[in-house]
Amino acid sequence: MRSRPDPTDRMFRRKKPENDAEQSRPEDEMIVVVDRSVNPYLVLFHEPAGYRAEQIRALRNRLVTMNPDGEPKSLVVTSAVRGEGKTVAALNLAMALAELEHHRVVLVDADLRRPSCEHYLNLNAEPGLSDVLLGRAPVEKLLRPAGYRNLMLLGAGTRVGNPAEVLSVGRIDELLRRLKERFAYVVIDTPPVLPSTDAGVFSARADGTLLVVRLERSLKKQSREAVRVLQDMGGNLLGTFVTELRGKDPESDHRLAYEMVRPEDE
Ligand SMILES: Nc1ncnc2c1ncn2[C@@H]1O[C@H](COP(=O)(O)OP(=O)(O)OP(=O)(O)O)[C@@H](O)[C@H]1O
Ligand SMILES: [Mg+2]
Known part of the structure; x- marks a missing residue:
């Protein structure tokens, strides 16, 4: 069940699109509320001035820095097995x-x-990646604001019986080519590597x-x-x-805090 957004949480309105071709999209005016209770680990959103962010x-x-020429880049975020924090890491x-x-x-x-991703962003599931890969809609039509700055989301889309059959190399190449025409970075959240080949195909x-390792839980062997x-x-x-480094909560160590001083505090 989707939890109700907390009205005290912050709201973000997407900026007006720079690109004329997008001007008429009604979604551009949409307000998205990311609810802290849905996933507190989206630290960029919930604690933007904190140590973790x-x-x-x-x-x-x-x-x-690894991309000095500023070329559009696609980055896969994955991990060995389920529940190691891939989606949260990709979102952050x-x-x-x-x-x-x-x-x-x-x-x-992916x-x-x-x-x-949609669940963590408190968005409804809508057509997305699977629909693009099956040729049901062009990717440009299914991009949505994610509720943070100019970040856009391509959700997973309509559920398919056998994902491995949808993920053909040619379709993925075409999708990434189109996304890199519009975006500087394409971040791809994938399933875990060991149970299926999907992540490997995208990778x-x-x-x-990037491989997510949850220090307290991930097995080195895996x-x-x-x-x-x-x-x-x-x-x-x-x-x-x-993620999940052992030890004291870094937020509790005042030496690691380096907050902005507002002019009126000086
Ligand atoms: N850094 C973190 N510290 C503690 N808990 C975390 C952290 N990152 C994510 N979690 C929690 O761990 C759970 C799994 O996170 P997430 O959904 O990101 O993992 P996943 O690897 O994408 O899982 P799946 O394999 O099912 O896609 C969630 O409940 C999430 O809130
Ligand atoms: Mg996930």
């Missing part, structure tokens, strides 16, 4: 990238088995892949195996995205 921005900055990273000026960013929910077609599978399938592994 800064860590995500540090990762973003490293990725941007996409939000951090969308904070950069003049960077249009799209998040693609988990056709257990999609959750092989994308420019880079993460290693996932790295091997991704590399065997031709993925370009850029690094790991480690």
Whole structure:
């Protein structure tokens, strides 16, 4: 069941589109509310000035540094098995990238088995990736504002019986080509690597892949195996995205806080 948005939470109105071709889309005026109770780990949204959000921005900055020419790039976020934090990591990273000026960013929910981007963003499920891959609609028609800056979302779309059959290399290449014409970064949330080949297929077609490792839960053997599978399938592994580091809550260490001082406080 979808929880009701908290009226005290912040609302974001999408800026007017820069591109004339998009001017008539009614969704551009849509207000999206991201509800903290749906997923508190979307730290870019809920605690933008906090330590964890800064860590995500540090990762973003490293990725941007790895792309000195500023070419449009596609990035897969995946992990070895279920529930390691892929979707949250992909959402936070996409939000951090969308904070950069003049960077249009799209998040693609490529988990056709257990999609959750729309749920975490408190959006209804609508046609998306599967519909594009099946040729039912052009991708431009199915992009929606995600509720954070200029971040757009391509949801997983209509449920399909056998996702592996929909994910043909040719269709994925065409989709990524079209998205990279419009966006500086395409962040792709995928299912886990070990139970199906979906993540490997996307990883092989994308420019880079990040592997999420949940330190308290992920098994080293499985993460290693996932790295091997991704590399065997031709993925370009850029690094790991480690979450749930053991130890004291960083927010409680005042030395790690470095908040903005407003002029009136000085
Ligand atoms: N950094 C984190 N620390 C603690 N819990 C987290 C963190 N990131 C995500 N979670 C929680 O872990 C659960 C799984 O997160 P998420 O849905 O992102 O994982 P996933 O790898 O995408 O799962 P699936 O394999 O089902 O797609 C969620 O309840 C989420 O709120
Ligand atoms: Mg997920």
